Amino acid sequence: MxxxxxxxxxxxxxxxxxxxxxxxxxxxxxxxxxxxxxxxxxxxxxxxxxxxxxxxxxxxxxxxxxTRAVTPEAVSIMSAQSGGEIIRLPLGEAASARAGAPYWVxxxxxxxxxxxxxxxxxxxxxxxxxxxxxxxxxxxxxxxxxxxxxxxxxxxxxxxxxxxxxxxxxxxxxxxxxxxxQFAGLIAWRGTVDATLLPREYTSRRVQLWMGPNAHLVAYPISAARQINIVAVVPGNWSRPGWSAPGDTGEIKNVFSSPQWPGPARLIVGAVDEWRKWALFTxxxxxxxxxxxxxxxxxxxxxxxxxxxxxxxxxxxxxxxxxxxxxxxxxxxxxxxxxxxxxxxxxxxxxxxxxxxxxxxGRIYHLTGSAAFARDLAIKLMGASRVLARQDWIYDWRA
Ligand SMILES: Cc1cc2nc3c(=O)[nH]c(=O)nc-3n(C[C@H](O)[C@H](O)[C@H](O)COP(=O)(O)OP(=O)(O)OC[C@H]3O[C@@H](n4cnc5c(N)ncnc54)[C@H](O)[C@@H]3O)c2cc1C
CATH class of the missing domain: 3.50.50.60 (FAD/NAD(P)-binding domain)
Incomplete structure (x- = not known):
């Protein structure tokens, strides 16, 4: 041989x-x-x-x-606790030039x-x-x-x-x-929405991260910005392997229907007709x-x-x-x-x-009560450039 x-x-x-x-x-x-x-x-x-x-x-x-990727202009960190955006981290062309490579979704x-x-x-x-x-x-x-x-x-x-x-x-x-x-006790639900079906403030070239009580929500444009990708992460016991089990729309809407979640977050979740879910393992x-x-x-x-x-x-x-x-x-x-x-x-x-x-x-995103309040304040006080600089060790890596 x-x-x-x-x-x-x-x-x-x-x-x-x-x-x-x-x-x-x-x-x-x-x-x-x-x-x-x-x-x-x-x-x-x-x-x-x-x-x-x-x-x-x-x-x-x-x-x-x-031709297929989208370069988001910013990451908006939103908090259910404070009802809206707590900080906006600029990405876009300036960040690409600084890092020497683009941030794509x-x-x-x-x-x-x-x-x-x-x-x-x-x-x-x-x-x-x-x-x-x-x-x-x-x-x-x-x-x-x-x-x-x-x-x-x-x-x-x-x-x-x-x-x-x-x-x-x-x-x-x-x-x-x-x-x-190992099962993490968390389920990721995902769906996509045609960008024309959401109001403009939800479909701009931004990554939106909504932190809330025991759950979070991420939304950003994909497919040349024609679609909005939405992922909601919630605790749960369902732990079947796989990437694409059908999810019950009522179940996930229920989680976000609580008054602790502000209108825009509920609107994003409510816009998805078909949910898929996967259990998070490490x-x-x-x-x-x-x-x-x-x-x-x-x-x-x-x-x-x-x-x-x-x-x-x-x-x-x-x-x-x-x-x-x-x-x-x-x-x-x-x-x-x-x-x-x-x-x-x-x-x-x-x-x-x-x-x-x-x-x-994950732990920080899901904080509740006064801990969530302190988190939001700390992020605001830190400011965009210091929050972004905390990612440098990840983004500046070279082989
Ligand atoms: C169908 C699918 C959908 C996903 N969707 C998402 C998503 O929406 N969001 C997200 O964050 N991550 C998703 N992921 C996971 C994400 O792609 C990975 O976390 C990341 O890209 C690392 O990828 P990987 O190449 O290590 O593994 P994977 O992307 O999981 O690829 C592994 C590949 O190996 C193949 N394979 C498995 N066993 C064998 C075998 N015995 N012989 C030959 N081939 C085999 C699988 O079919 C698969 O194509 C998905 C993965 C898959 C497979």
């Missing part, structure tokens, strides 16, 4: 597709296994801050993304389609749809990766395997069966690599979405992993395992800090 220069990636989500492009740019042949027959429309908006958009632009995606399907388009145009990458990672075994020449398409099993010899197969990762289950996703721990196999994105470290960095961290992982593996070109096989360890070592502190920030943000 000859040694292979092929890297197999399980999962064609945001992390897997980005990793494929980053690895191909460094001279590897890449095979992506994706269990679904076609990349789903499911999902809604994602935020891509400059740390992530910079990586995508470096991979040549600027043009494909610029985009439909997940648009981002995935742009990445898939780039992958399809790359002769060094083969995307196998309807093909599921099943098993792997290490041997002297690398790895054998077993995959299944319908009733047919197939094998591939590879130098490395990357588990980018999301929160319910089969690759992680194979490597670290003791690591299991993946704990820091075990991301074993031999020539590594995990990235949600498979390694699924986090709460409250720092808006789930996709961003998967994209950063992809860039760092490709860099580490790129440094092993022309080196013998054992160096792959060392590169995987280096990747995990480089990523762990940052990802852990972002996970912690997301958790803390």
């Amino acid at each position: 000859a040694a292979s220069r092929t890297i197999v990636i399980a999962g064609a989500g945001i992390g897997g597709l980005t990793a494929a492009l980053a690895l191909a740019a460094r001279g590897f042949r890449v095979v992506i296994l994706e269990k679904t027959e076609r990349l789903e429309e499911a999902g809604a908006g994602l935020q891509l801050s400059p740390n992530a958009s910079r990586v995508l632009i470096d991979l040549g995606l600027q043009q494909r993304l610029a 985009i439909h997940r399907a648009d981002l995935q389609a742009a990445l898939q388009g780039e992958v399809n145009d790359n002769p060094d990458i083969e995307l196998r749809l309807g093909c599921q990672f099943e098993d792997t075994a290490a041997h002297a020449k690398g790895l054998t990766v077993v995959q299944r398409r319908g009733m047919t099993r197939q094998q591939e010899v590879a130098m490395a395997l990357i588990g980018a197969d999301g929160i319910w990762s089969s690759v992680r289950q194979h490597l670290f069966p003791q690591v299991q996703p 993946v704990p721990g820091g075990e991301w690599s074993h031999g020539a196999i590594a995990l990235l994105g949600d498979a390694a470290h699924a986090m709460l979405p409250f720092a808006a960095q789930g996709a961003g961290m998967a994209i950063e992982d992809a860039a760092v992993l490709a860099k580490c593996l790129g440094e092993t070109q022309n080196e013998p096989a054992p160096s792959i395992a060392l590169a995987m360890q280096r990747y995990a070592r480089l990523r762990l502190p940052r990802v852990t800090q972002v996970q912690r920030t997301a958790r803390q943000s």
Whole structure:
């Protein structure tokens, strides 16, 4: 059996597709296994801050993304307690120039389609749809990766395997069966509204974050600003895996119908006809690599979405992993395992800090009573530039 220069990636989500492009740019042949027959429309908006958009632009995606993404002019932080906006953080062109890359909001399907388009145009990458990672075994020449398409099993010899197969990762289950996703006791509800159906003050190019008692609400334009993406996060016990279970409109409207929520927040929630929901899980721990196999994105470290960095961290992982593996070109096989360890070592502190920030943000958003009052006052006193500067360590990152 000859040694292979092929890297197999399980999962064609945001992390897997980005990793494929980053690895191909460094001279590897890449095979992506994706269990679904076609990349789903499911999902809604994602935020891509400059740390992530910079990586995508470096991979040549600027043009494909610029037509689909929206550059918000500002983030408005609103409080149910004080009934309106407590601070507005300017983004837009000035912030893009400062960070050297744009802040984008985009439909997940648009981002995935742009990445898939780039992958399809790359002769060094083969995307196998309807093909599921099943098993792997290490041997002297690398790895054998077993995959299944319908009733047919197939094998591939590879130098490395990357588990980018999301929160319910089969690759992680194979490597670290003791690591299991943990339910956070929170449900994210999402819906989209045609922008023409809402009054203009709700459809401007802004990210609106409404903090309220035990819940919060985020709204921003996607799909070239034709749609408004709305996500409401509330506590709950429903914990089924998946991204797109139908949600009962009455149930979520009920949460926001309380007089503690001001009219504009109720109006946004009331405008959605069809809700989808997903239970929020996180993946704990820091075990991301074993031999020539590594995990990235949600498979390694699924986090709460409250720092808006789930996709961003998967994209950063992809860039760092490709860099580490790129440094092993022309080196013998054992160096792959060392590169995987280096990747995990480089990523762990940052990802852990972002996970912690997301958790803390969620707690702050959901404060009630006098604690909420103190929060609003503290944010106002801090002022826009200091609040924004607190994000610099996330946005200024470079691979
Ligand atoms: C359908 C869907 C909708 C989503 N919607 C939202 C949303 O609206 N908002 C939000 O913030 N986040 C959403 N997410 C999550 C978000 O995309 C991720 O948190 C983030 O982008 C990190 O992505 P990832 O590449 O690590 O994992 P994911 O984006 O979850 O991608 C994992 C991929 O691996 C594939 N896969 C799983 N098991 C196997 C296997 N055994 N073999 C081969 N392929 C496999 C999956 O089909 C999927 O395409 C969604 C994810 C999915 C899959």
